[in-house]
Amino acid sequence: MAGDEKKMPRFAVVFITAAMLALMLVGILAIRISEQAEGNSGFAYKQTIFAIVGVIVFAICAAVPYPKFGKAAYPLFGVTLALLVLVFFLPEVRGSHRWIDLKFFKVQPSELAKLSLIILLAWYLRFGDHYRSLVGLIPPFLLTLVPMMLILREPDLGTSLLFLPTLYVMLFMAGAKRRHLFGIVCVGTVLLFIPIPQSTASMSTDVKETRKALAYWTMGSGDSEYVVSASVLAVMKKHQLERIDGFLRQDDPRVIQGKGYHLHRSKIVLGSGKVTGRGDWAEAEIYFRMLPDDHTDFIFSIIGGQWGFVGCVILLGLYIVIFVLGVEIAYATHDAFGRLLAVGVLGLLVSQIFINVGMTMGLMPITGMTLPFISYGGSSLIINCAALGLLVNVGHRKPILLSRRPFEHKEPTAPIPYRPLEKVAGGARWEVPKP
Numbered sequence: 508m509a510g511d512e513k514k515m516p517r518f519a520v521v522f523i524t525a526a527m528l529a530l531m532l533v534g535i536l537a538i539r540i541s542e543q544a545e546g547n548s549g550f551a552y553k554q555t556i557f558a559i560v561g562v563i564v565f566a567i568c569a570a571v572p573y574p575k576f577g578k579a580a581y582p583l584f585g586v587t588l589a590l591l592v593l594v595f596f597l598p599e600v601r602g603s604h605r606w607i608d609l610k611f612f613k614v615q616p617s618e619l620a621k622l623s624l625i626i627l628l629a630w631y632l633r634f635g636d637h638y639r640s641l642v643g644l645i646p647p648f649l650l651t652l653v654p655m656m657l658i659l660r661e662p663d664l665g666t667s668l669l670f671l672p673t674l675y676v677m678l679f680m681a682g683a684k685r686r687h688l689f690g691i692v693c694v695g696t697v698l699l700f701i702p703i704p705q706s707t708a709s710m711s712t713d714v715k716e717t718r719k720a721l722a723y724w725t726m727g728s729g730d731s732e733y734v735v736s737a738s739v740l741a742v743m744k745k746h747q748l749e750r751i752d753g754f755l756r757q758d759d760p761r762v763i764q765g766k767g768y769h770l771h772r773s774k775i776v777l778g779s780g781k782v783t784g785r786g787d788w789a790e791a792e793i794y795f796r797m798l799p800d801d802h803t804d805f806i807f808s809i810i811g812g813q814w815g816f817v818g819c820v821i822l823l824g825l826y827i828v829i830f831v832l833g834v835e836i837a838y839a840t841h842d843a844f845g846r847l848l849a850v851g852v853l854g855l856l857v858s859q860i861f862i863n864v865g866m867t868m869g870l871m872p873i874t875g876m877t878l879p880f881i882s883y884g885g886s887s888l889i890i891n892c893a894a895l896g897l898l899v900n901v902g903h904r905k906p907i908l909l910s911r912r913p914f915e916h917k918e919p920t921a922p923i924p925y926r927p928l929e930k931v932a933g934g935a936r937w938e939v940p941k942p
Contacts, residue, residue: 519832520902526828527565527880527895531558531888533822534881537809541802544795550802550883557885561892568896572904576897577844580623580630584650587623590616591657604661615886617666620654622890625673625851626897632681633843641687647674648691664747665874669858676854677847680837703741704733717748717766720756754872769805772798773867777808780815802883804875807867822881826860829895836902845901852894 535558539551568576576583594604594616606613628647637643655670675688702723707715708730715734719725722734740748753766763771779785779794794812795801801809811819830853837849856879863878865871877887 519835520899523829523832523895523899523902524565526825527892528562530822530825530880531561533810533825534558534806534878534883534888537806537813537881538802538883540813541795541806541809545801547802553885554883554888557888560885561889564889565892565896565899568893569899569903571900573845573848573897573900576626577630577633577848580627583623584627587616587620588654588657590614591620591654594661603663605663612885615884617654617658617661617663618886618890620658621666621669621673621855622894622897624651624654624670625677625848625855625894628674628677629844629847629851632677632847636682638678638681638683639687641690644678644683644687644691647678662744662747663875665862665876668862668874668876669855672858673851673854677851680850681843681847699739700737702735703738704735705741707732707734714745714748717745717752720752721748750873754869757869769799770866770869770873773805773808774869776801776805777811777867780812780818782816784813784815784818803877804863804873804882805867806878806882807864810881823860823864826856826879830857833898836898840901840904842901842904845904849898849901852898855894856891 535551535554538554542548542550590607594607597604597607600606600608600613605617606615627650631647631650632638638647651670651674655667658667658670678688679685704726705718707718710718718734718736718740721740722736724735726733726735740751743751749766753762753768753770756762757767757770759767776794776798785794795809798805798808807819807822810822814821833849833853837846837853840846840849859876859879862871862874862876863882866873866876877884879891880888882888
């Protein structure tokens with residue numbers, strides 16, 4: 508049995524690597540198809556270069572013993588926070604502060620933040636059971652909320668949505684108490700939906716219409732009019748509100764021509780492939796032109812249009828291979844840091860896939876979320892390759908277990924107070940004291 512335990516992770520590493528390479532190849536082909544339809548050029552070539560760099564980074568992260576990444580967790584996290592602050596002092600790109608332009612390459616610090624946070628949380632949670640109390644949960648939540656708030660400020664809602672699910676998966680697997688995690692979710696949900704009144708006096712007409720559509724109710728009229736909406740909606744910007752409104756009313760003909768345009772076109776392109784994809788390229792080209800920026804956030808729609816339902820199933824099947832074998836790696840390792848690292852990487856990848864595929868199908872509001880290894884983008888591809896390299900790293904290194912398995916926590920037991928046996932009045936019977 509011990510021999511099988513050692514063979515399985517190494518067997519998994521081969522298939523995970525093969526699945527990653529297949530996904531990158533599919534991504535390059537899909538980006539090339541998007542180029543041909545829209546008349547652009549250069550994206551597929553650049554993505555190929557990014558893929559080569561990604562494979563090199565993957566190999567480095569897989570070769571360097573992963574405990575060394577843990578020892579560098581705090582410096583790496585500090586550098587990441589510095590970069591997240593630096594972007595606010597640089598010129599805006601497309602109305603946001605997300606990139607650091609190095610002329611030959613644009614670095615997106617929020618992508619690095621995803622991986623550096625996983626490494627930091629895995630290193631912090633690897634020993635002890637301090638996080639099994641409510642007070643002990645404060646540090647990991649603070650470590651997560653700081654980069655999350657900075658990324659929300661850019662603004663980049665899509666990337667920020669990945670942090671809390673990843674944190675929860677890691678805390679759950681580390682052994683944090685379920686009632687604490689569930690309680691925090693309940694309190695957070697209540698706070699997000701607390702009614703907040705806002706005056707409409709200074710709002711433009713289109714902003715007022717959008718806020719009214721998402722409000723609980725309205726009060727007053729004219730300059731004294733107020734919209735009462737959930738607190739999370741009250742702090743959102745106009746384009747974010749429009750995406751949510753477009754999602755909630757995605758079948759409204761008036762919304763389709765405005766706020767719901769991208770989502771409507773995405774569903775048309777995705778469904779146009781039917782079972783096996785469009786055979787007539789001239790007709791497919793017309794469909795693919797309907798969707799702007801389809802080589803980034805909406806690449807899944809291009810795959811569905813070109814290769815149909817079968818292509819989508821094969822694509823998701825490659826992700827399932829990575830997930831299932833990644834779970835096996837996490838289960839097989841005896842090292843607490845390695846297990847948490849593997850779980851964090853899997854949580855991050857699954858969250859990205861779920862959000863991206865969901866938004867292209869109209870199951871979730873549209874957010875700026877790339878599809879791992881498929882969507883165009885150097886920072887995203889390289890960081891995902893690094894994350895998978897760490898997963899593979901954990902798979903082919905099995906530390907010797909010298910103590911109990913990780914996260915086997917013993918529930919605290921109240922000590923039984925000493926009390927001498929007491930003779931019961933009225934008889935010679937002796938009673939064992941109750942704790």
